Amino acid sequence: MASIAPRIQPAAGLGASALGIAKRGLLKYLRTPQLVVLGTIQGALFLLIFRYVFGGAIGTEGGLDYVDFLVPGFITTGILFSGMGAAAGVAEDLEQGLVDRLRSLPIPRSAVLAGRALSDTAVLVWGLLITAAIGFAVGFRIHGSAVDALAALGLLIVFGFAFEWLFITLGLFAGNAQAAQGMALLVFPLTFVSSAYVPVETMPGWMQGFAEHQPVTVMVDAVRALTQGPAAEALLGHSAGFYVVRSLLWSAAIVAVFVPLAVWRYRRG
Numbered sequence: 001m002a003s004i005a006p007r008i009q010p011a012a013g014l015g016a017s018a019l020g021i022a023k024r025g026l027l028k029y030l031r032t033p034q035l036v037v038l039g040t041i042q043g044a045l046f047l048l049i050f051r052y053v054f055g056g057a058i059g060t061e062g063g064l065d066y067v068d069f070l071v072p073g074f075i076t077t078g079i080l081f082s083g084m085g086a087a088a089g090v091a092e093d094l095e096q097g098l099v100d101r102l103r104s105l106p107i108p109r110s111a112v113l114a115g116r117a118l119s120d121t122a123v124l125v126w127g128l129l130i131t132a133a134i135g136f137a138v139g140f141r142i143h144g145s146a147v148d149a150l151a152a153l154g155l156l157i158v159f160g161f162a163f164e165w166l167f168i169t170l171g172l173f174a175g176n177a178q179a180a181q182g183m184a185l186l187v188f189p190l191t192f193v194s195s196a197y198v199p200v201e202t203m204p205g206w207m208q209g210f211a212e213h214q215p216v217t218v219m220v221d222a223v224r225a226l227t228q229g230p231a232a233e234a235l236l237g238h239s240a241g242f243y244v245v246r247s248l249l250w251s252a253a254i255v256a257v258f259v260p261l262a263v264w265r266y267r268r269g
Contacts, residue, residue, distance in 0.1 A: 014114070017107035021115025022122070025089075029123050043081075043131045047074055050197060051138045058198055064231045068143070071135035072152070072223040073196030075128055077216060079160045080191050082127050083167040084184040086120040090171025091180035099266075113262050117164045124160040128153070144229035148240065152226040155247055159219050162251040165258040172265040190216045195224075199235075215250040222247045 055066045093099050093116075102112050132140075142149050167184060174180035193203075193210060194217040200208050211217055222243035225232045233239055 014108045014111050017111035018114040021112055022118035025119025026122055040130050044134050047134050064235055067139040068228055071140040072227055073220045075131050076220045076223055077191040077196045078127055078131050079163055080187055082124055083163055084181055086164055087167040087171040087180040087184040088177040090168050091174045092177045095176055109267060110263055113168055113266055116168055120164045121161045125157060128156055142227050144227050148226040152223045155222060158251050162254040165255055165262055169258045169262040172262055190214055194220060196220045218243055218246045218250055
């Protein structure tokens, strides 16, 4: 009697595999209401504190209200605040053995990381929309065109996707969720030593050089120029296009560095 050869399951493609893993990540997030509620409340509390507690003591020049100055910066830096959860989530998947199970499947190994980046970016978009809605509720207004506002949203998504790879890399190197949270804190100086909450000109001279030439400041200024129009461009000294191009270059550089590093670390695990 002829033996029957075992049926080999064909390997899934990169796109289908990444989308399947991304769906799993989104479902996990939606089925954990604590993450949804706490993430929303946390963003709202910080925005209200900066708007009403610090806003009265901080002034801007050029006729731009502080709330219109603040909200683009706060929305942008929210990308980094949410990244802590992404880093911890990757480390948690490693601890619980999920990554080992995914490695045993006939799928491209890079699909695991790509799917994680896609799901975390989708969660990030939700956070951006919620924060923007709260910003409108506390007095933020768009003074540029609707097309420019949509361009700002698209730019934030690109920037968020790039930074997700940084946090995925941190999670892969951390080993556990607690360590990942601690390592993610290392990028927080980028949020405060930037133009997000105060003009760079108000900082000490030795700090201004770093604040002006780091990715968060460039992205904040791009979003600010796109949403606030001529008033923001006059305050910043350059057109929106100047900052948009530099934001895209920073995003490309972050992806170019951290995607290969994350893939290398994942394959060595």
